[in-house]
Amino acid sequence: MSSLINCPDCNHEILSRLGTVCPECGHTVGYFDGDKKRKIYGKFFALTIFVPFISFITILFASQNKYTMYIGIAIFFYLAIKSCPLLFKNILFSKFEKIFFWFIWILSNSLLFSMIISVLRKGFEA
C-alpha cells in the first residue's frame, strides 16, 4: 500500500509509508505527511475527538440563559453535522474504523443532546 509522495521538505520522491526516511534531507514520513486521504483522515480523527469536547464546553457555558443556549444548540448541531462520518466516506474506512467512528459520533452526540434536553427542561431563571 506504499505509494510515492514528494518529500514535504525537499520535494524528493519517496515512499509514503510511515517512518520512511528521505535520502536527500533525512525527513521522516509522519502520520500526517503525504497522501491527501491520510490528511483528511487526520482531520476527521481530530474532529471526532475534539468536537464533542468543544460542544460540551459550549453547552455548559451557554446554559446560563435562554439566548446563549439557543446559540449553543446551533453550534452543537453545526459541529455534529460537520463531524458526521457520513461526510468522510471517501477516506475508505476499514470495517472496524467505520463502526468505531459511528459509535463515537452517535454516543457523544446523544449524550450532548440529552444534556441539552435536561438544560431546557430545567428552564432558565427570568
Ligand SMILES: [Zn+2]
Ligand atoms: Zn527530503
